[in-house]
Amino acid sequence: MSKCRAILETVDLRKTYRLGDVDVEALRGVNLRIRETELAAIMGPSGCGKSTLMHLLGAMAKPTGGRVLINGRDIAMMNDGQRTEVRRKQIGFVFQKFNLLPILTARGNIEVARTIQGTARGDGHDEHLAELLRLLMIEDKMGRKPSKLSGGEQQRVAIARAVVNRPAILLADEPTGALDSKNSEIVLNMFRELNRKFKQTIILVTHNPELAAYTDRLIEMRDGLVVHDSNPVGDEEISTLVI
Numbered sequence: 482m483s484k485c486r487a488i489l490e491t492v493d494l495r496k497t498y499r500l501g502d503v504d505v506e507a508l509r510g511v512n513l514r515i516r517e518t519e520l521a522a523i524m525g526p527s528g529c530g531k532s533t534l535m536h537l538l539g540a541m542a543k544p545t546g547g548r549v550l551i552n553g554r555d556i557a558m559m560n561d562g563q564r565t566e567v568r569r570k571q572i573g574f575v576f577q578k579f580n581l582l583p584i585l586t587a588r589g590n591i592e593v594a595r596t597i598q599g600t601a602r603g604d605g606h607d608e609h610l611a612e613l614l615r616l617l618m619i620e621d622k623m624g625r626k627p628s629k630l631s632g633g634e635q636q637r638v639a640i641a642r643a644v645v646n647r648p649a650i651l652l653a654d655e656p657t658g659a660l661d662s663k664n665s666e667i668v669l670n671m672f673r674e675l676n677r678k679f680k681q682t683i684i685l686v687t688h689n690p691e692l693a694a695y696t697d698r699l700i701e702m703r704d705g706l707v708v709h710d711s712n713p714v715g716d717e718e719i720s721t722l723v724i
């Protein structure tokens with residue numbers, strides 16, 4: 482077997498929230514490796530720690546214990562500026578709520594991501610974006626504001642916004658949670674296509690029982706731990722350089 486890189490790795494990852502004088506142990510020692518170009522799904526009952534894990538994987542919060550390595554780099558060793566940089570350049574996020582800016586058109590919402598990143602193209606030609614919009618089937622919706630789009634369309638605009646800068650990892654926390662079953666299916670299919678076509682690494686949290694058909698790997702959590710992994714990354718497979 483050829484060695485691959487773990488684009489994301491957690492080592493004994495722990496997160497405890499302090500609520501008044503009670504400690505809530507949201508993560509109790511998660512060991513997880515994600516392969517580059519993998520589409521992995523995380524499932525588990527409400528409160529088992531899925532969103533907490535996604536926040537830590539995306540460098541949006543600091544662990545209480547253990548480590549998160551993004552491309553082999555420990556996020557705990559970074560200062561705030563470096564962490565922000567990693568979040569901006571390497572991570573794309575999609576949430577259950579679409580979080581589009583209501584006053585901007587769909588195109589404007591996507592362009593904001595480019596402007597922030599400094600990747601906007603002044604000449605209007607953008608092959609990658611055009612291809613992305615075709616894949617997401619929203620090319621003809623670009624002039625509309627979010628209020629004039631269906632939930633499924635809004636989520637697809639949010640996905641375009643999340644991946645337009647080609648992040649190394651796309652994290653999606655219940656991206657179909659606010660959609661009906663037909664739109665959920667469309668959106669899940671699009672994650673699959675994004676993964677195949679652009680080799681986009683994707684981790685998604687979902688409660689959708691039909692999920693297995695769309696993913697390479699199913700990771701199940703319970704009570705702050707990973708309790709089942711359909712395709713774990715063994716030591717022999719990995720060539721992570723820990724810095």
Ligand SMILES: Nc1ncnc2c1ncn2[C@@H]1O[C@H](COP(=O)(O)OP(=O)(O)OP(=O)(O)O)[C@@H](O)[C@H]1O
Nearest residue numbers: 498499500505507526527528529530531532533534
């Ligand atoms: N900011 C917080 N302060 C205190 N406790 C929190 C906080 N965020 C989450 N928790 C607790 O941590 C645990 C894990 O929460 P988390 O949101 O990660 O679960 P989840 O698996 O995403 O659930 P759901 O499927 O409902 O979204 C829960 O017990 C939750 O109540």
Ligand SMILES: [Mg+2]
Nearest residue numbers: 531532533654
């Ligand atoms: Mg959650």
